[in-house]
Amino acid sequence: MRPEITRDTRTQLPSTQPSRGTPNRSSNRSKARHRAEKPGLPRYLAIGGTTLLTCGIIAASLGFANGGAGAGAAAPSPTSTPLAALVAPPQPEPVVRGSIIATDGVTAGAPEGLVAGGTVVTVHGDHLGSVASANFGGNAGQVVAVTDDAVTISTPPATNLSEGTVPVELFDVAGVPVPVTAADAAVAAPAPADTAPTTPAPATPAPAETAAPAAGETTEIVPKDAKATEKSTDTKAADKKATDVKAAEKKAADMKAAVKKAADAAASVTASALPLSFSYVPDPHVSAQIDYAMKYWNDYNTGTYGVIAGNDCVNFTSQSLIERGWAMDSEWSFDPATKVTSSAWNSSTAFAAYMDAHPERGTALTDDQRAEVKVGDVVQFDWDNSGDRDHTAIVSKVVKSEEGGVEIYYAGHTNDTDYKSVDESVSNTGGSVSYWSIA
Numbered sequence: 001m002r003p004e005i006t007r008d009t010r011t012q013l014p015s016t017q018p019s020r021g022t023p024n025r026s027s028n029r030s031k032a033r034h035r036a037e038k039p040g041l042p043r044y045l046a047i048g049g050t051t052l053l054t055c056g057i058i059a060a061s062l063g064f065a066n067g068g069a070g071a072g073a074a075a076p077s078p079t080s081t082p083l084a085a086l087v088a089p090p091q092p093e094p095v096v097r098g099s100i101i102a103t104d105g106v107t108a109g110a111p112e113g114l115v116a117g118g119t120v121v122t123v124h125g126d127h128l129g130s131v132a133s134a135n136f137g138g139n140a141g142q143v144v145a146v147t148d149d150a151v152t153i154s155t156p157p158a159t160n161l162s163e164g165t166v167p168v169e170l171f172d173v174a175g176v177p178v179p180v181t182a183a184d185a186a187v188a189a190p191a192p193a194d195t196a197p198t199t200p201a202p203a204t205p206a207p208a209e210t211a212a213p214a215a216g217e218t219t220e221i222v223p224k225d226a227k228a229t230e231k232s233t234d235t236k237a238a239d240k241k242a243t244d245v246k247a248a249e250k251k252a253a254d255m256k257a258a259v260k261k262a263a264d265a266a267a268s269v270t271a272s273a274l275p276l277s278f279s280y281v282p283d284p285h286v287s288a289q290i291d292y293a294m295k296y297w298n299d300y301n302t303g304t305y306g307v308i309a310g311n312d313c314v315n316f317t318s319q320s321l322i323e324r325g326w327a328m329d330s331e332w333s334f335d336p337a338t339k340v341t342s343s344a345w346n347s348s349t350a351f352a353a354y355m356d357a358h359p360e361r362g363t364a365l366t367d368d369q370r371a372e373v374k375v376g377d378v379v380q381f382d383w384d385n386s387g388d389r390d391h392t393a394i395v396s397k398v399v400k401s402e403e404g405g406v407e408i409y410y411a412g413h414t415n416d417t418d419y420k421s422v423d424e425s426v427s428n429t430g431g432s433v434s435y436w437s438i439a
Contacts, residue, residue, distance in 0.1 A: 094172055096125040096180040100276055114283035117157035117374045121278065123170065124150050130172040136278055137166025139400045140371060157374040157398055158280040161290065168276040180276055286376040289324035293394050293411040297418045306339040308346055314392045316413035317378060318345045324376065324438070326361070348380055348389035355436050365435040370406045373398060373435050379410050379422060383431040393420075395435070 100111040100121045113119025123134075131151045134141040139156040146152075151170065158166070170178040293316075300307050301319065308315050318334065318341075328334065332344040332354055344354035355362055355378075365372055373379075375398055381391040393412030397419055400406050409419040426433055 092127040094127045094178045112279035115158040115161040115280045116283040116286040117155050119155045132173045133171045135169045165279045285325045289320045292323040293320050297411045298416045312413040317392045348392045352389045362436040362438045378436040383429050
């Protein structure tokens with residue numbers, strides 16, 4: 001019987017068997033060739049005291065390892081992607097330089113504004129295009145505009161309308177704080193008044209050879225001891241000059257070291273994080289409004305405004321707006337003599353219609369925009385979602401959490417309260433809530 005012959009149906013490649021004595025590297029064919037290869041250091045072969053570069057040997061070996069036909073065969077061109085294309089260039093980090101500039105603050109050019117919020121401030125820096133949010137004492141400000149070198153922010157109300165200075169933080173889109181550096185890193189080095197030359201003075205030239213006296217001339221004969229004394233004096237003078245040059249060089253080196261030390265110290269300060277801050281100052285209009293609400297929320301000012309039994313909420317809200325500085329008009333009014341009020345003064349739905357017709361006095365905000373609500377604004381409830389407004393009050397407190405939550409509290413009449421939670425009222429009665437951002 002003929003032995004069974006197993007046929008290899010794989011495509012046969014040209015033989016690449018190495019010469020005798022050369023290790024078989026054909027197993028490398030299965031390895032991926034499309035990869036960035038690391039450059040290696042050239043290897044040297046010492047023969048008889050002579051060093052020979054072995055690049056040719058390495059190239060021949062690579063020809064076999066890569067499946068070439070032999071030492072004379074050309075190696076295939078690499079098709080791997082360059083390493084530079086695989087590594088994305090690092091993006092510049094955002095950085096804040098200097099301090100906050102308040103464009104409409106109480107004091108021009110100073111980082112301060114009213115406790116009610118709404119002060120527009122600008123922060124300058126580099127690569128700020130990724131800035132997405134800002135906190136003022138833990139309260140989220142409203143980012144109005146962002147460019148590569150500036151961020152414009154509307155400040156939030158101060159917590160509980162409290163005065164004082166609060167820290168300010170900026171965050172990028174990933175929520176990472178943006179570092180703050182000094183406005184100027186350069187430090188001017190003082191120019192020394194008597195800086196010595198940094199190069200040594202030229203050596204004293206050697207005396208020219210003395211020519212023999214011409215015929216008929218007389219030559220002064222200098223005693224030998226005098227010549228020695230003159231030479232000694234010249235040597236001392238040269239030594240003194242060399243000493244002076246060395247002293248001047250040392251002084252210049254010391255000055256250079258001092259300047260470098262000062263520059264390093266300045267750079268260290270520049271690199272460290274410097275805090276941003278904003279100072280809240282009282283808003284006399286909002287303060288007067290809230291002071292009135294806190295004084296009369298449960299002790300009605302009936303002597304001046306009277307009371308609307310069972311429906312005094314808008315009457316009380318209107319009184320607080322008078323204290324804020326509003327002036328009456330033909331649509332929104334109260335007659336102290338007769339105690340007669342207009343519908344916009346005493347009706348929640350009529351008040352909402354009045355505000356719609358007078359955007360100069362305020363703008364509407366939905367509950368989805370509650371992050372923009374500030375103390376002194378007006379809150380209105382629609383208990384049955386009918387479209388009519390059923391209750392009106394004054395925003396007395398806004399609390400913002402680090403997680404982005406906003407809690408709003410109000411003061412009002414009818415259901416007398418100074419700090420009632422909006423969410424609690426909606427939960428207890430149902431319906432919806434909306435706001436008026438008072439200008």
